[in-house]
Amino acid sequence: MRVWEQITIRIPRLDFVSRQRINNYPSTFSFEMHSSTVVADVGVRLRAAQYVRMSTDHQQYSPENQKAAIAVYASEHDIDVVTTYEDDGRSGVTLRHRPALMRLLKDVLGATRVFDAVLVYDVSRWGRFQDVDESAYHEYLCRQAGVKVIYCAEPFANDGSPTSNIIKTIKRAMAGEFSRELSEKVFQGQSRHVERGFWQGSRPGYGLRRMLVDANRKPKACLQPLEHKSIHTDRIVLVPGPPNEVALVRKIFDWYVHDGLGVYKIADRLNRFGLYNAQDRPWSNTTIHELLRNEKYMGNMIWNRRSQKLHTSYVRNPETRWVRAVGAFEPIVDTAVFDATQARLDRYKSKADEHQVLASISRLLQETGRLTLRTIKQQLDIPGRTRVRRVLPSLEDAYRQVGYFPAFDIAYVDHRITAKKTMAQYVLDVVAQLEASGHRVERDDRLSTLCIDQELRINVCVTLGCKENTFQPYAKATKSTRFRADLVLVGYFPRPQLQLECFYLLPESVLDDRAQTTLSPCHVPGVEGFRVDDLSLLLTLCARVPIEVSDELSDDNQHH
Template identity: 25%
Template sequence: MVKKGVIAGVWLRSSPTHRYGLSVDDQKNEIEKMAYRDGVKIVKYWTDSDSGEIHPDKNRYFLTMKENIRKDPGFIKILYVYDKARFGLVDSAGEIRINEFFAKNNIELKYLNERLIPVGAICRRSTDMQEASLDVQMDSILEYATKDNCEVRKWWLFGEEKGQSGVSIERCQDWKNMLDELKNSMYSIERILVDDVSRIGRTSPNRKIYIQELFKEYKAPIYYINAPFKDDGSLEDGVMQFVRHGEAFQSSKEKSKNVKTRSLVYARKGFWLAGNIYAYKRLVLDEHGNPFVTNGKNLILEKKQSKQVKTQRIKLIPGNSEEIKVVRRVYAMYNDDDIGFYTIAARLNAEEIPAARGGTWTPTVVRSLLTNEIYVGTSHYNRQTTDIWSGITTKVPKEEQVKVENAHEGIISKELFFAVQEKIKKNSNRFKTGHHPNTLKDTPKFPLIGTIFCLDCQRRYASAWAVRKSNRRGKYVQAYYKDTSRRTFGKKVCPNSISLRKDDIDALVMNRIKERLMSGVIIQKVKNELKKKLDSLVSSKKTDGSKIKIEAELNEIESKIENLLNVIARKGMSNQVIDKIQTELDQLISKKKIVEKNLGNIESSDTVCVDINKLTEKIMDNYKKVIDKLENGQFSSQRRIVRELIHSIAVSPTKKVIYIAYYDLPEDIVTDMHLDGSAIPEPLYNRVGPINIKEEFYMGCIQIDEHMYEDVKPLTCFKL
């Protein structure tokens, strides 16, 4: 019973994770009504309406309240709180700490609602055109939560910025993040509210039921608030669930089929169905095929923008004049000037001309532009199809493809386009583009790929090769490692970059590896490590488990035989029963003999002596033979040895020096290496982007091998 005239304080906090939920004003009104009925005077409000912090120990407003109470513990006797959820995500231990704090300061905690069920909510919008879809779902969930005494602690909104397909929802990163959060119990949620079965995807019924069971495993079962079933485990309820999930799945398949059919109809009429194309603009047409006018101008769609009315259509028209000049220039450079993909990309990057998507030009982007039929006015659809449920992509037969010539105005002549295609086809026999040489037959292999980089530009070296002809040598392959910045950006990024002849640098590194592996110190370390492993292998009692199991089986058989003999000794049984028992007894005796034989084999194998020293010498002989043949060995063996023994090969173009960093031996995990107390960074072949390793790393921690390049022949490597 609260005494009248007591002074109280109030803790107010809005819903922690979303703008929807119980507001601060609603809490305040309810608390003031209770305080009035109790005859209590409220003198202090602590309000958190904007922090979004869900942990009380990190909430600055909550910490301020605790500090005020510590300084003047007697100025309030009661603290009104709407419910326990207002303190945030608190486990049982945290709740005890909060109660102890207020009890220590002689303050009574008074809750209007003792407990609201903490829940999460999933909402999904399929397309951008369903603008009100999320709001409708959220209002429906909030209405249900209010009636069922729930508080929505977390909203997962899929398709908030851009529509999210129900078929692919499980592949999106937000869905995976949600599962991780539920698995780790980040929000202490007891159930998940969903408006309808289709909102968590339109996959097969079996898949949907699996998702439901997965959520149950995470202790957050799904509640469909507008579904005619309750997931109570009954047969009728299970059948109803399967039917409703099947209806959503079938509806999605039918819609997908209808959309594809209509799209191909519009494609045959010359309308554009895809996104942005470099050097083109997307003009919106009305249902009569006329330009759609808004604010006195034709409506042109910007990047990532889509039409808002289903009856509207899109037509491609020539776009930015500067981009059109770039396209025509690329075709002219390749066809007339006989310049390749890499050089074209390097020149465009050197002039700081932005690529199609605002990035840098690469050989792949250049090749894609040169082979795109769009630039001669031809639209080509339905060349391949991807099953959205299995993710498998298959080619569509030519007779089912849709190819429309003169669908829009071309910016390249057909004669020039086809001449470029013939040239690309001809050059493809000479330059192997689009394939890594290590995956092709009868091509040079590059065992050092992923380990070489330039110290000046911090870029990785890549493979480069071509088939050449000369009067003296005839047909031959020229192969080398080349700085990727030089190959893609030209001399602008790394003007002093040096290329390495493949044969020279491979032979040099393999010889260094061979010398290292055959050195007396390494041989002894490998030998000692091998002995340790053989000792542990021989001394380990690997047969103990099998022996115990067989002995137990033998004891069980003997016990059964003894029981059967006791049964046969009894009188009064018919001959038929005795014959049946005798047959079973014979089978057990035969089985016993087999088990005893197996047990004898195991016991004899345990007594076999292994000469570890002799076995070690034999293995070391094979080790030396493999090392001797390293230079001419299989590519897979060379590649494996390089990755296990060499951390990196750094090229300093300005000093014309190479640094080779080795791992210490022998170890199983190379990323755990330490030299001179300094940790070696992660292997380069696992890196993406710049390497970010400085020359001091090699000078201070790693043994250095230096090699000089002749100025006259920068591709040939010479040892000092």
């Protein structure tokens, strides 16, 4: 039951404002105030909700103890507890992980509220917010709605007086500081465990298993997925997993180091073999890369690469803050193999400037006497073609600056890369139109292959034709040996303008299997019929046409 009181307040005539404006107001005025903001009338019991939050830091903060203390306070002050909001096992650092408090604040602002006060054990149960203003804001919402927040175990009355506000602000700051100190203590304790070689993560990874040990490192049992230790003094270490998984991990490193396979080819080979990763999913470039990078396969454990404290966002920590335990458990991969793997992974990681790139290319020229893209790419300590193009204007310019003048046309490489970028824009436009028409288009990262509606396979390529001073200004195309297609889409960019002249959309069967096919009438009869100025023909080929069945055919089918 809500009781409304008529309160009269006398306003003194102040002279720090305009006396004329003051004279427009009466010397006294009356307004109605909700009775929950003041002491209830004699004989009228205040209806209140109690909010309790479970805390694991002290036993005194258990829900039963909080409810008992609130019940004593309510009995002494003639308050009836009509409903309970309880966050069991919830942190008080943020609001988003406390559904009971969010429901309380929603009910406070609702029109069907059945209480006029909220009873809380103390300030820390209301929240350990890292910003004291956040805690004050939630209480302010209650006060604006006419609901008073009462802290039953605090030595001060939450009456809005200056003394109360100062003490309450200090209490809120102390509650937030307690969480920060506790977080730092937990971090230091986990760091000590990592330095002693105990596993602090959840999933061990492919080829490894979690072994439960006692305080003396005596093995007890191998934990299965989603299983956790039950005794506080027990610890977890990593051990090699099943022999087949250990052998496969070593094989992955061997493929990468000795066979020269990349992460994409390794993932593709494993998936074709029907072998899945630790999560029983197909391998990907990312999972292979993470496996090759992880030091736990050589027996080391690294912790605190990424961290999240007090429910904030995850952050990547600098290497100086990593916690590393060398030789924490039995290695799966030899140190020499692992170091060679890291050397190959890091071969393009360093950001070389123009002077370093030119010095590397010049040194390679002195050693071999010639330069090719293959020799540059195969040297681990030499920036490859992609790195050279990021630092220097072109590969041709790099050759000229180191004093190398090959007999072959080195500008062809730069021109081909430019033509591929232009061709990719045309292909993206066609893909967007096909998808807008309801077609399903699968493509690779380089836009060199397309598969439309899982039916039509198209190989995309570019050609620069022959040099300008030759007598064969024809486009050329090469059949792909990796991707068998139904059609081949060729973009013709004659030099030196490097502007798109036309497209060729022709069946793959007309191309030679072993050499380049010159798109001339003598090599491909009727080749001019496959020449188009735009890609509208491709949209027409992919269009769906409904099939109409005649009445005669329908009658024949019914008789049969």
